[in-house]
Amino acid sequence: MFLDSIKNIIFGSGFAALTWQSLVMLCVAGVLIYLAIAKKFEPLLLLPIAFGMLLANLPLADLMAEPGTGDAPGGLLWYLYQGVHLGIYPSLIFMGVGAMTDFGPLIARPSSLLMGAGAQFGIAIAFIIAIAIGFTPQEAGSIAIIGGADGPTAIYLTTRLAPHLLAPIAIAAYSYMALIPLIQPPIMRLLTTEKERQIKMEQLRPVSKLEKVCFSVIVTVLCILLLPSVAPLIGMLMLGNLFRESGVAARLSDTVQNALINIVTIFLGTTVGATAVGENFLAPKTLGIIALGLIAFMFSTVGGLIIGKVMCVLTKGKINPLIGSAGVSAVPMAARVSQVEGQKANAKNYLLMHAMGPNVAGVIGSAVAAGTLLSLFGS
């Protein structure tokens, strides 16, 4: 009798239900937690993603269980996941990004938009390769958007086109964003000459408050009229920026760029991680997505640099092509990489503010690319 009870407890516990897939995923979660804490790789996102992965792969906890009929209320993370599923969290994060972003450098030199557009080149390359190796157009579009180097945009598009690939795409996107200081510099040095890297750029003109306020409204109206599918992302990005630039909504701006974005990041990270369940995640497709993501990232960097070089020639050497690589979004890390590489070539070179122009242009560019893919392949 007593032995039977012990047997029942053991066989009814999660230990008995552990599979090799869940064990592998628990190890992957452990590695990601290590990378986030010890190596500080995008810890604000990687930590909740890794912990969500850990929770979802503990058997019988059913944290991602849908509510069933009768008494089954559904798991906690399933309810939180609805913010991802419905596209709410990425849009709210964009509002926070807008409130934190100064579009002044872009307004002062609007030609930076071309570098932001060129740095979406990797999306096209990854899309073609993904189709060639057997992904559906919806899956290929979701994978390709990793090249935009914009986590919320990648998550938003994937939940619309290929929700079953959400976990590997989100993890690949954020991992590569964390690895930008390793991925970009070799490509930057390969595609630019020492002389180009040494170019010192003229100081940007000051931008008035009125220009910044008008910019928010113009971008919103233009982008949403042209691509209605991008309205949640661009609309929220520019609303956040309007809070910041209007100067009359300091409390809202403060809330959006601190409390709100932090809360949403916790929910988004944890629930995206919770979608990485071993049985689905440990598939050959995941390796393909990780490889294609890297290709997308590298070609986006190449695209931005090529446009930077063209602009350098057209302006007779007034533009340092290194700022082109910052067009891959990933604000502000990609701009910092341009700054670091510029200073290695010329210690008196300050490219950070110049690189912020293409950097924020890349945010708009990747949102436009996502909207276009959604228009082409969305249901």
Add this chain to the structure above:
Amino acid sequence: MNFGESLLSAVFVVLVVFSVLVILWGLIRIFSVLIGAIEDRGKSAGDGGSGV
């Protein structure tokens, strides 16, 4: 989807991104000039007023 179609789709995406951002570039330039002119006029009017 075959290779040709995927190539066309990819080119289309890049073209749309470039088109939208180039239009945006033009609009920013136009508005910057207009706003600059308005602000200059306001400033010179303000300067005139203070001289009286």
